[in-house]
Amino acid sequence: MPHTGHEDSSFEAVVAAADYPVCVVTTRKGPQRAGCLVGFTSQVSIDPLRFLIAISKKNHTFELAMCAHHLAVHLLDRDQISLAALFGTETGNDIDKFAHCDWHPGPASLPILDAAAGWFCGRILERQDFGDHVGLLVAPEAGSAPPPRTRALRYSEVSQLRPGHEA
Numbered sequence: 001m002p003h004t005g006h007e008d009s010s011f012e013a014v015v016a017a018a019d020y021p022v023c024v025v026t027t028r029k030g031p032q033r034a035g036c037l038v039g040f041t042s043q044v045s046i047d048p049l050r051f052l053i054a055i056s057k058k059n060h061t062f063e064l065a066m067c068a069h070h071l072a073v074h075l076l077d078r079d080q081i082s083l084a085a086l087f088g089t090e091t092g093n094d095i096d097k098f099a100h101c102d103w104h105p106g107p108a109s110l111p112i113l114d115a116a117a118g119w120f121c122g123r124i125l126e127r128q129d130f131g132d133h134v135g136l137l138v139a140p141e142a143g144s145a146p147p148p149r150t151r152a153l154r155y156s157e158v159s160q161l162r163p164g165h166e167a
Contacts, residue, residue, distance in 0.1 A: 021152035024074040024087045025053055026103075026111045027065050033098050033111045034061040037088030039155050040133060041073065049140050051122070054133040060092035062134065070108040070123055071138055074116035075146055076153040083115055084153055088161050107142040118146030 026035035040054035053071060055062045065071065076084055086097055098111055106112035110121050120143030128135040 016156075019154045019156045021154055022076070022084060022088075022158055023053075024076060024083065024113060024116065025055065025061065025065075026072045026074065026113065027061065027068040027070065028108075028110055029064050029068045032064055033096075034064040034092050035087050035097055035111065035113075036061040036092075037084050037158065037161075040135075044137070050125075051120075051138045051140060052135050053138060054130055054135045056133050058132075065124075065136060066127065066134070068124065070110055070121055070141075071136060072106060072110040072112055072119055072121035073138070074113050074119045075150065077117040077146070078151045078153050078157060080115060080117070080153060081157065083113065084158050085161055088158060117150045117152075119143055 020039060021041075022037055022039045023041055024035055025038050026033065028034070036055065036059050038053055038055060042052050044050045044052045051073065053073065055065055083101060086100055090097055090100075102114035103111045104114060106119075107121050108123075112119055112121075120140045122138040122140040122142075124136050125139050126135075126137040128137070
């Protein structure tokens with residue numbers, strides 16, 4: 001069956017209606033730190049616990065994530081749009097994002113964002129090429145739960161942000 005383009009618009013409409021949460025992912029390799037806003041994430045197993053994060057190959061964080069051993073995933077509350085903007089509209093090629101926010105070294109010396117509603121970190125088990133993104137399968141090891149009334153920041157609330165790099 002020939003491709004009509006209608007499938008693309010239907011897919012995009014379904015995904016937009018789902019309005020997935022966005023997260024900030026941070027990592028490190030030696031003294032280098034990196035982090036970015038990501039929209040492609042999902043828990044993919046209950047037993048054992050597994051989480052999948054997809055990072056754009058054009059993202060500065062991608063370079064570090066490809067050789068890092070661990071990642072931290074930060075859940076943002078809806079009132080944390082400025083933190084999402086820092087990690088989504090700036091690029092680590094141009095600025096040190098961590099110089100513009102409060103953070104502390106966490107497990108595996110990962111940068112943990114102090115303002116995040118909640119976070120977890122884990123070992124990267126696998127990497128899978130998905131096209132313009134690479135999926136990183138993470139085994140959660142430690143974290144901090146968000147407060148009970150946290151309302152996750154969603155794609156529709158950051159869709160107006162201009163990315164620090166092409167998608």
